[in-house]
C-alpha cells in the first residue's frame with residue numbers, strides 16, 4: 001500500500017519500535033533557543049554528558065532579545081531575567097558547542113524558525129526538533145518537525161533521538177485560486193476556523209492542493225507555523241521545485257554532487273497516490289476572505305466583512321460560555337462590524353509573518369494607501385524575523401516606506417508576539433497582530449490581540465481600524 005509523506009519520513013528515521021507503539025526516532029536537526037535550553041544543558045552538565053552530534057545543533061537567542069538599543073550591547077537588555085537567559089545560552093554554547101550559533105547582536109541572529117530555513121539548516125526529509133511549539137513551521141520544507149519540551153531537549157542533545165508515538169495522517173487540501181490580497185495567513189486562519197484548534201489533535205497534517213502548491217516558501221511556512229494552533233504537532237508540505245529553489249545556495253545546504261544526490265532523494269518525498277489518510281478536509285481557496293480573529297483563540301475567527309458573533313446564537317453551552325468570556329476580555333459587543341474595530345497598536349512580525357515577503361506585502365499596502373499611521377494608533381512596529389531579512393528589506397527600501405509612514409523599524413526577535421521582552425501591550429490595548437496566538441495576556445497582561453495577515457495589519461495601521469484589503473489589492 002502507498003505511504004503518505006509523513007509515513008515515509010517517519011519510516012526513514014525509526015531506530016527502534018516498541019510493541020506499544022512508541023518509537024525511537026533519529027533527529028537530524030536540533031534548533032535551540034534561550035528559553036527552553038538552560039535546564040537541558042544543566043542536566044547534561046550534572047550527568048557529565050556531552051552533546052551527541054554537535055553539528056546538528058543550530059542555536060540563537062530570540063524570545064528575550066530587545067528590538068531597540070542594540071548600540072548599547074548587552075546593556076540594552078533591561079530585564080535582568082531576560083539578560084540572564086541570553087548570557088546563559090552564550091555560556092552553554094561556548095561549553096557544549098554547536099554547528100552554528102547566532103547570538104544576540106549577530107547579523108544573522110533572528111527568530112529560530114526564521115533562521116533555520118534561511119541558513120539551510122532545515123532541509124526536506126529531515127527530522128527537525130526545537131524546544132518550541134512553532135517548530136511545525138519547518139514542515140513547509142517537507143521536514144518532519146516537532147516542538148518538544150525541555151526534558152526532551154536534553155534527551156535529544158544527549159542521544160540524538162526522540163521517543164515518539166506515530167500520529168495519524170490528516171490531509172488538508174486547499175484547491176482553487178486565491179482572490180487578490182488573500183495570503184497564506186488567511187488560508188491557515190480559515191482552516192483553523194473550519195476545523196477548530198483541536199481539529200488536528202493526534203494528527204500530522206499534510207497541506208496539499210493547488211493553492212498550497214502555488215504558495216512561496218514563505219507562505220508555506222506561515223501555514224505550517226500555525227499547524228500547532230490547529231492542534232497538530234507537525235504540519236507538512238511536500239517539497240517541490242519551489243522548495244529546491246529556495247534551499248539552493250543557503251549556507252548549510254548541500255552543494256555539488258551532494259546537492260544532486262539530495263534533490264534526487266527529495267523528489268521521492270510525496271504522498272503516494274494510493275496512500276491512506278485517516279481524515280481529509282477540503283477548502284475552496286477562491287472562497288477565502290481576509291480573516292480577523294475576534295476572540296481569545298485562533299479558532300475564534302471571522303471575515304473582515306463579517307461581524308462579531310453573538311453567543312446567544314450558539315447552542316453548545318460550553319462554546320457559548322467561552323464566547324461570552326472572550327468577548328468580555330476583548331471588550332467587544334456581538335454584532336459589531338469587524339471593520340469598525342479600532343486598534344491601539346499594530347505588530348508586524350513573529351515567526352508566522354516576519355519574512356521578506358510578509359514585509360513586502362505590508363509595505364506595498366502602506367505605499368498604495370499613501371497614508372500615515374492613524375492618529376489613534378499609538379505604535380506600529382515592524383520587526384523583521386532575522387538580521388538577514390532586515391538587511392534584505394533595507395536593500396529594497398522597505399524600511400524607508402515604513403518609517404516615512406510613521407511605523408517603527410526594529411531589530412529582529414520575537415518582540416511583541418509574546419510578553420517576554422520589552423515590547424508588549426498595556427492592559428486594555430487592542431492590537432492588530434501578524435503573530436499566531438491571541439490568548440488572554442499573550443501580548444501583555446490585559447492586552448487584546450486580533451490575528452491578521454501582514455497586509456491587513458498594515459491597512460489597519462494607516463486606517464486606525466480593520467479594513468477589507470480586497471478593496472485596493
Ligand SMILES: CC(C)[C@H](C(=O)O)[C@@H](O)C(=O)O
Pocket residue numbers: 035036063131132133134147418
Ligand atoms: C517560549 C516557547 C517555549 C514558546 C513555544 O513553545 O511556543 C513560545 O515560542 C510561544 O510561541 O509561545
Ligand code: SF4
Pocket residue numbers: 062063111113132134350351352413414417418435436
Ligand atoms: S515569534 Fe512568537 S510564536 Fe514564534 S517562536 Fe517567538 S514567541 Fe514563539
